[in-house]
Amino acid sequence: MKKHNFYAGPSILPQYTIKKTAEAVLDFAGTGLSLLEISHRSKEFQAVMDEAQALFKELLEIPAGYEVVFLGGGASLQFCMVPFNLLNKKAAYLNTGTWANKAEAEAKAFGEVVCVGSSKADNYTYIPKGFEANVPADAEYLHITTNNTIFGTELKKDPDVKVPLVADMSSDIFSRPVDVSKYDLIYGGAQKNLAPAGLTFVVVKTDALGRVERHIPTMLDYRTHIKAGSMFNTPPCVAVYGALETLRWLKEQGGVPAMQKKNIRKAEKLYNEIDRNKLFKGTVTCMEDRSLMNICFVMNDEYKELEEEFLKYATSQGMVGIKGHRSVGGFRASTYNALPEESVDALIEVMKTFERNH
Amino acid sequence: MKKHNFYAGPSILPQYTIKKTAEAVLDFAGTGLSLLEISHRSKEFQAVMDEAQALFKELLEIPAGYEVVFLGGGASLQFCMVPFNLLNKKAAYLNTGTWANKAEAEAKAFGEVVCVGSSKADNYTYIPKGFEANVPADAEYLHITTNNTIFGTELKKDPDVKVPLVADMSSDIFSRPVDVSKYDLIYGGAQKNLAPAGLTFVVVKTDALGRVERHIPTMLDYRTHIKAGSMFNTPPCVAVYGALETLRWLKEQGGVPAMQKKNIRKAEKLYNEIDRNKLFKGTVTCMEDRSLMNICFVMNDEYKELEEEFLKYATSQGMVGIKGHRSVGGFRASTYNALPEESVDALIEVMKTFERNH
Numbered sequence: 001m002k003k004h005n006f007y008a009g010p011s012i013l014p015q016y017t018i019k020k021t022a023e024a025v026l027d028f029a030g031t032g033l034s035l036l037e038i039s040h041r042s043k044e045f046q047a048v049m050d051e052a053q054a055l056f057k058e059l060l061e062i063p064a065g066y067e068v069v070f071l072g073g074g075a076s077l078q079f080c081m082v083p084f085n086l087l088n089k090k091a092a093y094l095n096t097g098t099w100a101n102k103a104e105a106e107a108k109a110f111g112e113v114v115c116v117g118s119s120k121a122d123n124y125t126y127i128p129k130g131f132e133a134n135v136p137a138d139a140e141y142l143h144i145t146t147n148n149t150i151f152g153t154e155l156k157k158d159p160d161v162k163v164p165l166v167a168d169m170s171s172d173i174f175s176r177p178v179d180v181s182k183y184d185l186i187y188g189g190a191q192k193n194l195a196p197a198g199l200t201f202v203v204v205k206t207d208a209l210g211r212v213e214r215h216i217p218t219m220l221d222y223r224t225h226i227k228a229g230s231m232f233n234t235p236p237c238v239a240v241y242g243a244l245e246t247l248r249w250l251k252e253q254g255g256v257p258a259m260q261k262k263n264i265r266k267a268e269k270l271y272n273e274i275d276r277n278k279l280f281k282g283t284v285t286c287m288e289d290r291s292l293m294n295i296c297f298v299m300n301d302e303y304k305e306l307e308e309e310f311l312k313y314a315t316s317q318g319m320v321g322i323k324g325h326r327s328v329g330g331f332r333a334s335t336y337n338a339l340p341e342e343s344v345d346a347l348i349e350v351m352k353t354f355e356r357n358h
Numbered sequence: 359m360k361k362h363n364f365y366a367g368p369s370i371l372p373q374y375t376i377k378k379t380a381e382a383v384l385d386f387a388g389t390g391l392s393l394l395e396i397s398h399r400s401k402e403f404q405a406v407m408d409e410a411q412a413l414f415k416e417l418l419e420i421p422a423g424y425e426v427v428f429l430g431g432g433a434s435l436q437f438c439m440v441p442f443n444l445l446n447k448k449a450a451y452l453n454t455g456t457w458a459n460k461a462e463a464e465a466k467a468f469g470e471v472v473c474v475g476s477s478k479a480d481n482y483t484y485i486p487k488g489f490e491a492n493v494p495a496d497a498e499y500l501h502i503t504t505n506n507t508i509f510g511t512e513l514k515k516d517p518d519v520k521v522p523l524v525a526d527m528s529s530d531i532f533s534r535p536v537d538v539s540k541y542d543l544i545y546g547g548a549q550k551n552l553a554p555a556g557l558t559f560v561v562v563k564t565d566a567l568g569r570v571e572r573h574i575p576t577m578l579d580y581r582t583h584i585k586a587g588s589m590f591n592t593p594p595c596v597a598v599y600g601a602l603e604t605l606r607w608l609k610e611q612g613g614v615p616a617m618q619k620k621n622i623r624k625a626e627k628l629y630n631e632i633d634r635n636k637l638f639k640g641t642v643t644c645m646e647d648r649s650l651m652n653i654c655f656v657m658n659d660e661y662k663e664l665e666e667e668f669l670k671y672a673t674s675q676g677m678v679g680i681k682g683h684r685s686v687g688g689f690r691a692s693t694y695n696a697l698p699e700e701s702v703d704a705l706i707e708v709m710k711t712f713e714r715n716h
Contacts, residue, residue: 003390007397010595018392022383025376031678032361034376036554036600039365039679072556073431073577076591080575102576109573191592196394198430198556198594215467217438218460219431233434234549236556237368238596242394320389321397 004343006333007321008149008294009171010191014338017245021196024241035241040234048237048244049230055247059255060173062180062203069225070243071200072236075170075189078200079103082143082166082185083110084220088212092116092139092163094131096155097124097148098327099168104143110214114139123327124151126286135161141184147172149192150325152282152296152332153289158182164208172293173201174250175337176260184208190239192293193337194246199239250337259337266335266344267292273348277355279303279310283328298330303358310354317350362701364691365679366507366652367529368549372696375603379554382599393599398592406595406602407588413605417613418531420538420561427583428601429558430594433528433547436558437461440501440524440543441468442578446570450474450497450521452489454513455482455506456685457526462501468572472497481685482509484644490519497521499542505530507550508683510640510654510690511647516540522566530651531559532608533695534618542566548597550651551695552604557597608695617695624693624702625650631706635713637661637668641686656688661716668712675708 005012024035029044038045049070056068071077079102083091089111093104095118107113116135117128135142141164147154149171158179159165169178170188180186185204191197204222218224224232250259271290274280274297283296299307307330314322314331324330333347363370382393387402396403407428414426429435437460441449447469451462453476465471474493475486493500499522505512507529516537517523527536528546538544543562549555562580576582582590608617629648632638632655641654657665665688672680682688691705 001390005391005395007395007400010395010397010592013392013395018383018394021394022380022392025380025383032359033363033678034371034380036376036379037363037365037368037371039368040555042365042679071431072558072594073429073435074591077431077577080577084575106576109575189592196596197398197592198597200430217442217467218464219435219438233432234368234547234555236430236594236597238554239556239594320391321400 052244078187079106083107092142100145154291195243198236410602436545437464441465450500458503512649553601556594
């Protein structure tokens with residue numbers, strides 16, 4: 001039976017990326033060697049790195065003055081790398097979910113951290129409103145998490161504030177156009193919209209670096225990696241290769257604007273069914289905050305006891321990874337760029353059928 | 359033409375690992391999904407992580423009281439993580455090559471660093487002798503780099519000193535038995551003897567942790583990863599999978615003792631040819647320090663002008679990655695666990711033929 005991959009991350013990648021990677025694992029770029037055993041210093045791999053960085057810049061429309069670096073270690077490592085490199089005295093953080101909360105906590109060891117808004121007390125069911133006004137004028141940056149994978153909320157546009165933005169875009173990078181000029185830094189784990197797990201992307205304004213006074217360990221200093229073209233140490237080659245193939249696919253599909261259209265269409269369909277179906281309800285309380293990437297829903301109160309049965313039925317119909325995170329419960333359908341519309345249609349059909357049978 | 363992979367890293371992996379990974383990229387563990395898009399929280403991936411850690415412990419004969427953790431970020435990140443976690447006041451470092459030198463430099467930001475020996479002035483052509491006697495009794499650890507990938511020297515047995523050892527074993531892990539009980543910590547990039555690039559292994563004595571007073575960022579604290587079973591954040595799943603398949607292969611081949619025998623045999627053959635052939639000479643000045651993993655050689659003085667021609671000829675015969683590192687020049691044949699004896703034989707044949715023709 002066809003499987004529909006709704007995992008929150010690592011998550012669905014284009015079939016194109018999967019096919020190309022499988023081929024490269026057997027023979028990479030006609031070298032007669034596997035992608036798994038090729039030197040990162042070979043000209044063939046250097047070409048992969050160069051094209052991946054160039055396409056990343058092109059597709060996200062990154063202006064001059066920014067660099068794209070590919071690192072290991074995950075977005076969680078960025079929670080300390082960001083303040084190591086950018087926080088001298090004071091930074092503002094918006095607390096919209098588990099990861100935003102972790103980023104904020106980590107920064108406290110480096111300077112004064114001002115929380116400009118939090119929906120933690122309400123289990124992060126919305127994005128705090130009016131946080132822009134709470135950002136101190138002397139904050140060195142405002143840190144935001146543009147999409148909250150666990151709670152299914154999303155800041156769908158770049159906030160207007162008077163200080164530079166820093167954003168964790170792990171789960172919505174390349175899903176919508178971004179005005180990069182508002183940001184000093186954008187980072188994320190690549191394992192949702194871009195590549196297999198093990199790769200972290202960082203888009204950084206070079207002018208923003210070199211302004212802190214503390215000692216920065218070499219590997220945690222963005223300048224190390226910029227200077228070495230992301231080759232200061234051995235990069236996660238397979239994941240970089242996967243990123244390249246996804247970026248090629250993305251370009252061929254019409255780029256970020258085309259993805260955004262498709263993502264809106266998929267999400268609208270699924271939210272409409274959640275709102276229509278008597279069995280279910282969405283968990284996000286403010287409609288405009290509903291994520292286009294992670295769609296969270298639970299059984300309506302009077303049908304609570306059907307939760308396990310629905311999960312079982314959906315699984316039997318090929319739906320994979322729709323169990324909600326334990327912090328929210330219920331269900332979560334992740335609808336990243338690579339998820340085809342037919343997977344959303346299949347899930348809706350499953351919801352309708354289950355409703356008819358109950 | 360058959361290619362013989364002598365890359366220094368990323369480098370040759372068993373054909374078994376390559377084949378199994380290619381299969382899993384298309385269908386992982388019968389899930390109908392790709393290894394590239396599977397959740398690290400799925401039961402199928404948890405089984406991979408569990409078995410990889412268990413086999414790692416079994417094959418390296420790791421005693422009780424130690425944990426194995428899999429991280430991202432590369433061995434270079436360990437250069438700061440080690441002192442972050444273990445260096446309170448004073449540590450000893452042995453400077454045997456580029457990476458050892460970097461590890462030592464990084465530690466200086468964390469406490470007093472005593473260099474117990476260095477062959478830097480002699481371009482690292484040997485391992486300093488008698489360094490054991492220079493280790494201060496109050497050093498918290500002695501850091502060594504057991505194999506120097508660039509310069510082709512190797513500490514083939516675990517030194518006897520009165521303080522715990524910490525070792526970078528990036529390029530000789532699983533190539534010889536190790537007395538783990540002498541070490542507080544062993545780390546390395548996995549991209550030589552274990553897995554595709556992007557994975558770092560750490561073997562750590564749990565008792566050695568929690569003794570420093572400084573603040574450690576969450577992701578840089580080994581306890582974070584031990585507590586979460588290497589799943590605090592998304593691990594580099596493909597590389598962990600590759601490690602598992604290599605460990606399975608290693609066990610099937612007879613484990614570490616069998617690898618050591620094979621490695622000694624391969625290295626002896628090649629060193630014998632280097633010593634016999636009138637065109638070449640080894641670069642390591644002390645015979646007992648010659649690495650079993652990276653075999654460095656140059657043209658003899660009177661044949662210097664043939665260097666490029668030999669490289670061209672060897673390449674035309676299927677030899678890949680034998681150009682020496684720029685710090686040494688000449689040639690380097692890396693003979694990791696997965697390199698078959700026939701590749702060494704093929705290289706020797708190329709050296710003999712080239713000699714006959716000159």
